[in-house]
Amino acid sequence: MSGLLSRHLVLIALALASGHDHTFEVRLHEESGALQLLQQKLAFGEPTLLEAAEPIYWLHCAKCGSSFINALIHLPGVCPLASSLVVDEQSLGDCYMEKWKFECPEACLAKKFFCPHFSDAFPHQPIDNYTARKGALVGMFRNPEQRILSAYHDDADNFATVNYEDHLQDLLAMHVSGSLNMSVCHQPVPGLSKVPVLEFAESWKGGMTYQLVVEHNNLHPTTQTLDPDRPKMTRADAEEAARRVREGFSFVGITEDWDLSICLLHKMFGGACQASDFEDTRPSSETKSAHADYDIDELMGWHDDVDRVVYDAAVEVFQGNLIAYGVSHDSCRECYSHAERGRVQTA
Ligand SMILES: *[C@@H]1O[C@H](CO)[C@@H](O)[C@H](O)[C@H]1NC(C)=O
Numbered sequence: 001m002s003g004l005l006s007r008h009l010v011l012i013a014l015a016l017a018s019g020h021d022h023t024f025e026v027r028l029h030e031e032s033g034a035l036q037l038l039q040q041k042l043a044f045g046e047p048t049l050l051e052a053a054e055p056i057y058w059l060h061c062a063k064c065g066s067s068f069i070n071a072l073i074h075l076p077g078v079c080p081l082a083s084s085l086v087v088d089e090q091s092l093g094d095c096y097m098e099k100w101k102f103e104c105p106e107a108c109l110a111k112k113f114f115c116p117h118f119s120d121a122f123p124h125q126p127i128d129n130y131t132a133r134k135g136a137l138v139g140m141f142r143n144p145e146q147r148i149l150s151a152y153h154d155d156a157d158n159f160a161t162v163n164y165e166d167h168l169q170d171l172l173a174m175h176v177s178g179s180l181n182m183s184v185c186h187q188p189v190p191g192l193s194k195v196p197v198l199e200f201a202e203s204w205k206g207g208m209t210y211q212l213v214v215e216h217n218n219l220h221p222t223t224q225t226l227d228p229d230r231p232k233m234t235r236a237d238a239e240e241a242a243r244r245v246r247e248g249f250s251f252v253g254i255t256e257d258w259d260l261s262i263c264l265l266h267k268m269f270g271g272a273c274q275a276s277d278f279e280d281t282r283p284s285s286e287t288k289s290a291h292a293d294y295d296i297d298e299l300m301g302w303h304d305d306v307d308r309v310v311y312d313a314a315v316e317v318f319q320g321n322l323i324a325y326g327v328s329h330d331s332c333r334e335c336y337s338h339a340e341r342g343r344v345q346t347a
């Protein structure tokens with residue numbers, strides 16, 4: 001297939017160079033529809049889906065899957081100097097997401113991947129300028145109640161701890177004068193006392209919406225996605241956030257459907273599936289994989305009816321794309337086996 005393709009690319013190049021389309025057209029009629037389309041696109045310079053989405057901007061929704069970073073930076077040509085790097089604790093050690101921020105501009109091409117700025121001390125930044133990012137956004141979205149329970153039980157990040165604001169202050173202190181002060185990078189502290197689960201749920205409610213709609217956040221450094229006192233989101237905010245998911249994202253994945261999401265990403269943007277695409281870099285606890293569900297009875301009937309609107313939109317886009325790109329566990333077998341993913345997860 002690739003030999004055939006490159007032979008035809010030479011033909012196309014020759015035809016274009018000579019100014020005559022004759023040879024090119026004759027050869028095209030011999031090929032299958034899909035290859036024809038690809039050749040036409042290449043001949044007429046139409047960008048691929050990946051090129052059209054660049055520079056890729058990852059909306060890193062909190063608890064939707066940090067390991068998605070590895071699938072993105074290994075997309076073809078995006079981060080040439082990160083091809084053998086896996087962004088995880090094993091490779092980069094403690095505070096690896098903070099360290100990656102400093103590696104990113106070296107490893108990735110600015111015209112292909114948007115690297116968060118060093119001075120953005122806080123993780124899970126909002127989009128900030130939707131107009132500028134529209135069409136280049138990619139992200140995973142998670143069932144709102146699962147997302148919140150996952151955060152509540154995440155003892156590696158202490159999200160639910162009493163006085164979480166102090167942890168945000170530590171993050172600020174870690175980012176000093178354009179570098180990282182690693183003496184402020186703390187190991188997770190087990191057994192800290194937590195706020196009650198419903199109080200936590202209320203403070204995290206609408207968090208995906210917040211990241212999608214808040215603009216010019218840098219002007220308000222105390223207002224941050226993970227700040228328990230950040231502004232509350234309304235149903236109107238959620239409707240706008242859902243519109244952005246439908247219209248502004250070049251790729252939408254679903255945390256619950258991780259394997260299909262990764263397979264879809266590669267079907268759309270190219271590149272082979274890799275084991276690191278499937279690695280759960282931040283499981284909430286040793287015994288809990290990212291794929292098992294939390295028991296929502298813990299929330300006693302409480303629902304995040306703001307982020308539900310966003311999640312429903314994301315699922316709709318995702319399912320539409322599964323159909324449009326012919327992605328199913330069956331059609332993803334090659335992807336899974338290339339990534340040595342023997343066991344297929346179902347959500
Ligand atoms: C947002 O991005 C647009 C398009 O790139 C730009 O014209 C505008 O100035 C930006 N707004 C802010 C507040 O930076």
Ligand SMILES: *[C@@H]1O[C@H](CO)[C@@H](O)[C@H](O)[C@H]1NC(C)=O
Pocket residue numbers: 173176181183184
């Ligand atoms: C790094 O953090 C430690 C602990 O808070 C502090 O004592 C030290 O002064 C900081 N270093 C710099 C360069 O800011």
